[in-house]
Structure formats: C-alpha cells, structure tokens
Amino acid sequence: MSESIRQESPLVERNTRARHQASPANAGITVRPRPFLACINLRGDPSDGAFTDAVRGVTGIDLPTTPNTVADGDQWRALWLCPDEWYLVGAPGAENDAVDTLEQALAGQHFAVNDVTSGMTTLEISGPRTRDVLAKGCTLDLHPRMFGPGQCAQTLISHAGVVIRYVDDQPTLELMVRRSFADYLWVWLEDAALEYGMAATE
Amino acid sequence: MSQPHRLQTGGRIDRDRPLRFTFNGRTLQGYAGDTLASALLANGEHLVGRSFKLHRPRGIMGAGAECPNSIVQVGSGNATLPNLRATQTELYDGMEVRSVNCWPSVKFDLSAVNQLFAPLMPAGFYYKTFMWPKSFWHNIYEPRIRKAAGFGKAPDGPDPDRYDKHNAHCDLLVVGAGPAGLAAALEAGRRGARVILCDEQNELGGSLLASRAFLDGEPAMSWVDRVVGELAAMDEVTLLPRTTAFGHYHHGFVSLLERVTDHLGPTSPDERPRQRQWRVRARQVVLATGAIERPLVFSNNDRPGIMPASAVSTYINRYSVTPGTRAVVFTNNDSAYQTALDLADHGVEVAALIDVRPEIEGVLADRVRKEEIDVLPGMAVVDTTGGQRVSGVRVMRLNTRGDSVYGEGRTIECDLVATSGGWNPVIHLHSHPGGGMCYDHDIASFVPDQPVANTLNAGACSGNFSLDGCITEGFSAGATAAAASGFGSDDIEGEAPATARVREAPMRPLWRVPTRRTVTRSPKQFVDVQNDQTSADIFLAAREGYASIEHIKRYTAMGFGTDQGKLGNINGAGIAAEALGEDIAAIGTTTFRPAYTPVTIGALAGRDFGPERFHAVRKTAMHVWHEQQGALFENVGDWKRPWYYPQAGETMRQSLDREVRATRQSLGVLDASTLGKIDVRGPDAAEFLNRVYTNGWKKLEVGRCRYGIMLGEDGMVMDDGVSARLAEDHYHMTTTTGGAARVLAWLEEWLQTEWPELRVYLTSTTDQWAAISLAGPNSRKVVEQICEGIDFSGEAFPFMTWRAGKAAGIPARVFRISFSGELGFEINVPANYGQHVWDAVWEAGQPYGITPYGTETMHILRAEKGFIIAGQDTDGSVNPMDLGMHGLLSKYKDYLGRRSLSRSDAVREDREQFVGLVTVDDPAEIIPEGAQLTDDPNANQAPKPVPLAGYVTSSYYSATLGHSIALAMVKRGRERMDEIVHAPQADGRVIKCRITSPVFYDPKGERQNV
Amino acid sequence: MLYIKCPWCGWRDESEFGYGGEAHIKRPEDPDALSDAEWADYLFMRTNPRGSHRERWVHTAGCRRWFNAIRDTQTYEFKAFYKMGEEPPGGEQ
C-alpha cells in the first residue's frame, strides 16, 4: 500500500488522552489501546477434521473447543466465541494474506471467513484497580479463582458487548470491542476510573 | 455549646473531635461517632418533626432503621437530602439540618389544628371524602393535602453527587455484623471462602455496640475487635460497614447500598461516589439481621420522650447520652429490666418499672429491685400527659385476661418512658424472595419458616434472642454455607466465646393496653406513629368488613410510611386479630418487599445517565469529520447519525433544501455505515434467504443485488434492505440501522431452533465496513476517478449490481444501488480506512460541488420516490399488501409470515393502504407527522369520537417539487386517488389534503438507471 | 435478577440473555393445510402454567446460542437447562 494511505483507530482522538489523567505509577488503571490487530471471524465445524486440519495448516493453531478458552500459537491466537465460531487475532497487517490462505485451504468446505480487523479494536487494561473498574459495568466474576490464564469471555461492560481475555496477574485484562462502541467504552472507563485514577499509554 | 445530656465518660464517641451542626438554624455540638439523633438528644432536643396527618409533635423514638419519626432534611441547594432518618445519619462537621412536615416551625405548627378535626379523619378518610366530585381531586384536594402533608423537599436542579454500582460475587454474603453475622463470616472466612460481610451501621458489632455483656470475661466489644481484626486481614473477605442490604431477590442476588462518603459531608474532596449500589451474586446468603424491639401500644403513646427500651439503652451505652432525667420503664418481658439498670447505673432516676406480668421472678428482677427501683407487677400504662414532651404516665391494674384495666389509677411524673412489648425478628430479607414465615408463641412474633434456596437465618432474626445462642447459630450457619460452597464440612471449626447465660422469664404478649371506654372513644393509641394510624382505625377497618391484613393495611395506611411499619406492623396484626376475633397466627403479616430502607434514585441509576452513558453511543469511522463540518446529529438506535449540516446563517429548512437540490442536480454524499450488514454463507444460503424474505433469491445472479422485505410470522413487515450475491453460496445482507441486532437475532433463532439442517453461517459485519453513499447525476464521475479495477459504464455495471475493486487504494465493494432515486454508488471499505476513502471522495467531488447530507435529506429524497422506511411508515401492523408490495410476494415458495397474509383480517378490503398526500390550500404547508386523517371537514366540531380515515407517517417539504409531500396510511387509500381528506389540528385548524400516489418524483425510475 | 446457566458458557447474569417465550412450539410443516384458527393457535396461543414452564432463552451478549430451560414460574427456580434439539430432561411435559 502506498505511503499516503492512512488507517484510523476508532480511538483516533483519545489514544493517549484520559480526561482525568493520572501517571501510570499511581493510576488505579492504565489503559493501552492496541489498534489495528488483525482479527478474523472464522466459522466452521470443529468436529470435522478437514476443517481443523486446514485451519491448523494456515494458523498453526488447534482451535479451542472448550467454551471461553484461548489457544495461542506463534503468529495467531484463537478465541472461542461459540461452538462453531472463533476470532483469530494476529499482528497488524496479517489479515489480508490470512483471509486469502484460509479461503484457499478451506475451499469446498462449509465455512465462513470474515476479516473484522476494522470492525474490532482492542484495549489492554492493567493496574491494581482493573477488576474494580470493570465490576462497575460487568456482571462476570473476574476473580482469579474464576477467570485465569487461557480464559476469555463474551459479556457486557455497561451497554457495550466485549470479549474479555485474561492476560496476566498484574492483573492485565484485554477488552475487544466493536469499533462503533469503542469511544463510548473509553468514555465509560474514564468515568468509572475517576475515583482510582486512569492513565493512558501507547 | 454544652451537651447537657452527655455523660462524662464511656460510649463509642470521640470527645476529642467535637462537631458543630445546625438544627432549624440553631448551632449545636456533638462528637465524632454520634448519629444526628444522638447529638440532638445530647442537646436535649427530642422534638424533631410533626406527624404526617395530624401534625402531632413527634420526637426521636428509635435508634436505628426502625425509627418512624426522626425524618429530617439535611444540607442545602441541589445536594440537599430529604427524608433522612436522624437515627441513621452520621454527624459531620457543618451539617445543616431542618425539620420537615411542619410550618412555620416544628414547635409552632399551624397544621396542628388538624388534631382538632381528628375525629373527622378516621381510616379511609381520604378515600371516602376526596373521591367526590371527581374533578376536585386533581385541582383542589390533592395539591392542598400535598402542601399540608408532604415530607422533605426534593431539589429542583440536577443532583451534584456521584453514585456508582459495583457487581460483586462471593461464596457467602453475610447480612448483619452483630454476634451471629460476625461468627458466620469468621467461620467461612477462615476456610478461605470469599465472604462479603455488610452492616448498615458505621461500625461492625451490631447489638454489641450498645451492649454491656461480657464475652470470654471481657466487654463484648473486645471480642468484636478481635474478630473484625482477623476478618480484615483475610484477602478474600470484604467488610462493608455503612452498607444496607435493601433487596434480596432470586438466585442469591442481593442489592446493597453503601453510603461511601455521606458521613464526610458535601464538602469532602473525596473522589469516591457518595453512595455505591452493590449488586451481589452470592452462592450462599446468611441473614443475621437481628431483631427490632416493638413498643407497647397505649393511649397517647406517641409523645416525644416515649421510646423503645432498647433505644434508651443504646443512647446511654453507645452514645453516652441520657435521653431523660426521670424515667418510667413499661414492659411485658425481661429485656427492659436491663434498660432500667442502664438508666440507674448512669444516674437517671427510674421512677417505676411497670410490668404487665402479675408475678416477676428472675435474676434481672432481683438486680432491679436491688437498685431500689419501684417494680409494679400486673400494671399497665393507660395514658400519658405532656405537650411537646411527655410529662407523666397514668397507670392502672391489668386484669388476668388482659382485656380490661381497673382499680384506682395512679399518675407518675417522668420525662422519659422506655417501653418493651417484645422483639420482632427482622425477617424482611427472608421474605423478599418469597420465604415463608410462621408465628412463634414463645416470642409472640413471626419467624422464618419456609426456607429460601441457599439462604440461612442466624441469630435474632431466626427468633433466637440469647447472646450465646446467636453466636453459636452464626458459627453453624457459616460452616453450613461454607461447606455448601465447597469449603470444608458442616462441622463448626471456630470456638464460641464464653458468655453468661441469663435465664429469662416468659413474656406476656399484649398488643395494646385495654381502654376504659371503647377503642374508638378512647384517646388515640398509635400503632403506626408516622402515619398517625391507631388501633381505632384497625377496629374501624374490621367493622367495615376488611378481613385480610393486606386489605386492612391498605385501608388504614398502616406501614405505608418511609419506615414501612418496622415498629408498628406486628402490633397492628395483633390488634387486627383482636378486632376480628381471630388468632394472630392465622392473620399473618403483610408481605415485606424491597427496599428495606429507602434508597435514593441516584443510587439506583448509578452512572447510567446523561448523553454519554444513559445508553451506548455508537459512532462511525467518519464521525469526527461530520462534527468538524458542523453536522447536527440524530440518534438512530444507539448510533449518532448526521441529521443535517447547517451552514452559517442557515435555517434547518434552508439546509435541507440546499442538500436536496445539490443531490438531485449534481452530487450528494451520505455516511451509510450504520446500516446493518450480515454475511450469509453456506451451501444453503439461497434456500435460507428464500425462507426469510418474501421474494425469491435462488435465481439472483452472482454480482447482482435485490431489495427484500422480511415479515414476522404474523405477516407484518419487520425490516427491509438490499442484499447482494457475492458468490454461489455467499450473500451480503443489509438491514435497517435500528433493526440490525433484532434481525440477526431473528435469523439466528430460525437457524438454530427450527432449521438446524440448513448449512448457513451468519456473521455480523456491520462494524467492519464503512459505507460511503454517493448520489446524484455526477456520482459516476467521482467513483470513476477514485476507484481502480471497475468498469463503471452503464452496460458493464448496471443498476442493482455490485463490483469488487479498489477505492483510493483500498480493497472495496461498490454497490450500484439507490435510496434517493438518483444515479448512486455505495462504496464499502474496511472502516479503519473509512476516513481515508471519504477524504478521497470529498476531494474528487469538489468540481461537482459535492454536498454532505444527513438523515433528514435522505428521508426527503426517498419520500419523493415513495420508498418506505421500516419502522417509520410501518409500525408492526402493516402488511406488504397494505404497502402495495404485491410484486415482492413470491407465489412459488413458503416464507415466514406468508400464511398470515391470507388470514381474513389481512385480506379485509377496508385496510389502511400506503398513499401520498399533498396539501390543497397552502402547497408549502407541512402536515405534522402522526396527524390523524378524517373525511369530515368539520371534524373539530363533530361529536367524538370522529371516524378516522387514516394517519400521516412521513411529511416533508420537497425542494425538488416546490411543495410539501406526505406519506400516509389511508383506509382503501388506493381506490381513493385525488379524493380529499382532512387533518384536524390541535389549534382548531383543519389541513385539507389530496390523496396521491406515494411516488411523487420520476415515477418511471429513469434517473437511477442512467 | 435471575442467574442463568448457558449450556456452553455456564452461569451468567440475566442481563446477558434474551427471553424467547414458550419452547417446543414447532412451526407447522404445511401452513396452507391449517385453518385460520389453527394458524392463529400456532401464532398466538401459549400455555401459562403455574409451576414448571419450558421456555427458550438466547445468550445474546455471549455465545448467541439459543437453548431451552425449565423454570418454575412460582419460585423462579430453574430445574434444567438443555441445548436446542435435546429432549427435555426428567420426562417434563
């Protein structure tokens, strides 16, 4: 693509700005946008070996079949969404080739591949108050006993649907959200974090 | 600023931290650790307000949630808080407090004259008197009653305080941090369970905060401090003081209200919210909510200075305040003997201890007699004297049946009466989700009976009033609940502290002291003091035929107040039993419902208010550009869509005329990204579309687009849109903006529940694609300039087809479709590149005066063409024949809703049909949308109801045509072309309209086909 | 606020779900063979039991799967959750 082509994150205006900015050192939460991550919505039957073999051949991943779990590979990560649906998440720019190779590898099968890189965006939230802030709008039990390594879940944060993924025990949690809701979610987070302090980083 | 009723030592107040506050303008002083009520009593202020109906003087009565009287207004301006209970309001420095329900002042209240008319205002008075004539209610009676009654004043402006919500999960929620609750939390916490322990008071300890009992040979609060210290050190235990569990729902869901910064006052710089609503999902719930002492009911029992005995003890022991100087104790059980001792030990003269029981034995009685307190067995207080404060009691002998008083009366002077009629377990939270209760004769009250799933009652709320019993039950409940959550066994591991067990003599139930004359002719015996509801009212209700306690409650307004009858309801049930000649066990109690204590609306709303957070706000990839162009926005579903783009000095009409003309004459551009988009793929995709759309999809060629409508199974139009065939097994479906989520859910429901054999995958791609819609004669020139790999000639790229290529270097799908009737192209690109491509379109369009237009112009353009908007021109009662869409109804297949189209109602000949309207007298007049249509030109004068001919669904000024246009549903409309109908207006005018075809412009569709 | 067990995702708050009314209402194979009254019965008429009710839910904010549940309309207790296509457990009618 030529130099003049410009991508924009849905958080174009807010990437590094919190209205009630705190420094990361004393912030209750730190929010780090992860724009442009490749994201592919994949549909298919995981009990069909031809389907899983083809996906493994392209992504190097055995698709997770346990609900709300994640499988990590070198290039791609797969998140379970429903019994026959996954997000494949990879490095920015990886989506175009991957869609093409998946289409070729799966040709003749019953499947669906949709590039949703532009349709989704990702925020990483870390810091001591991460769970407290999310608990203001999320009814999911995010206690480490209930939600730990390898897990993800689709749920609501206030009025926005999200996919939450466990990252580490900082704690760090990752939110994937549809692009049109991203600005709303950001504003919501800033307000929810008011009592703890929110920092935004790149 | 002396506090004449404050003791020199003791209590849980901090004498090193004096706090100033004002009460009705006077400055007073209290201490940190005081409630407003204890601070007022320390200053000798009993009188705080007036009663609701009769405006009788009312004083602080209880010491907690049960107090019916101590309603005050705190603070000023928009942060003012009406109807706070002084007994549950922590004092802070600078607190401003005013009495409510009195005018001009609490001591001189003009409405107190109501008392003179009291005999005229019995139960049911409001219902009977003010119902006739009906028109008087809204205009005369209600406003006057509101002015005279009415408690505090709500502020006029927005609430400046912040509120929040917190969703929490735990293995065990313990409600109440008294002896039972602390023991339960300790037992479960030690096993590693996730425990939340909440209590409505500012400190944990419950009844022990005001107790002189000993545990393990030390004052009970030493044990409390040790337990709280241990709990606080546990990682998985959350302690929530100042937190009221106000609602207990199904499946372990409990709502708590945490008063986070209320005790710091409005000037606190704290960033935390004022209150936080906790929405707790608990695997197990232990209710340790304690018990509330009920007063005895006797004539003139509402005077300030008459209090439950336990409240008197609380003020003495916890707040170091003596609520009087010469007390009378009046009881039917042993617990008030402790209050007599508390009074005597702190220098308050106890003039008499009056006990309705004829014989009094036991340890407590011996100790009271040792203090040389005059104990009067078999006696009862029959009346009191006093004005703004009780000044004495009248005492007579009670017969053994308890139904009459006799003998020579005796008057005892006093300024404090401490009464105890027994204790009521706080079973509210057990009752909320449907837990049953039964009458317990030993305590003469109701206790939990039918259990609630995963919920245990421990301590006084289960009817166990002994301290050692409460602690043991607490440990046991903690063990059982922890075990049920997978932490250890049912066996108690913790060790209960040693406590001396006091054997108590049985109580003598007494619901009201008998009177010499009939109930109705005797001085008032108040049952619900907040609502001025008396035993005479209950007798009246029974006489008038009310037999159910629920009906008696509603007729008398018993328990209707902000206190929900916490002191009076059980006495009321007992008196109703007497009036009806039945057993109280059969009468039962009224149903307890949330909220346990009042909750401010702000805490229920949390942060979900205002334009940013009341609902989700969805924005397109070009939103910032629209803002920079000065667009005004319209909410469509959750989306913000540009409505129109006013230029400097333009009216809305001028903007719309300009946008419409530019599009028809040259080039307009619309952000169409919000339309719902669904990727439909699989071998059965065509069959699937055939079932959900009314028209056929199998023969649509790859590369072509088709308009379709979806019906509900009732045959009514649900949604519409254009879908394109991407490949043999692959379609791109579009829906309306507002219908996207509903349509996807509808399609998934059919696929998953009814047609699982169809091999089709649906994927929402709404957010993936930015859609840039170009319309107008010059639109082809722009797409030709910015796109690569597409032949835009009319032959190569005809109307209702799509092509793949690149737009401004970005892979794009370009659809040749039109919602304006003009030549049009819709460019779809991945949304991350939406602004980039929009910028390219904008630049390429400059030679043609490219004009951005919003939803309003889009509506005008499509209305000129007679295109419907599902949800505006349809309302769920419109079928496709009504719209004249017969051509879209396939005869060769079944589809959802088809069978309903032949129901007798669907084929009725007088159905409303979709037509156009133009105005006759003033061609520019715009008929209001929603206007009703009649055939009667004098409809405004005609007798009502006027027969209606139809209604207007859409209405605009068309700059293209130079006159207004409207779309409407009119009965038999298609048969009535050129006929006149009338739209009567609220201002008396009648707009004369002529029925036309709904297609006003380019009826042959030539412009879009060029 | 009910607590509902999605057969795939496990226990989730009611706010994540949509309600689909009575379960096991089969769309007639041949709608044309039905009288208006019979078609109206399929369209509109539903049981309203006091006690066990078989009903449809969808995990809207989660996996988007439709499933069935048996709920006691008096106590709100869920007696079973089962996937689409599965028989109601316990011979519930």
Ligand SMILES: [Zn+2]
């Ligand atoms: Zn699910």
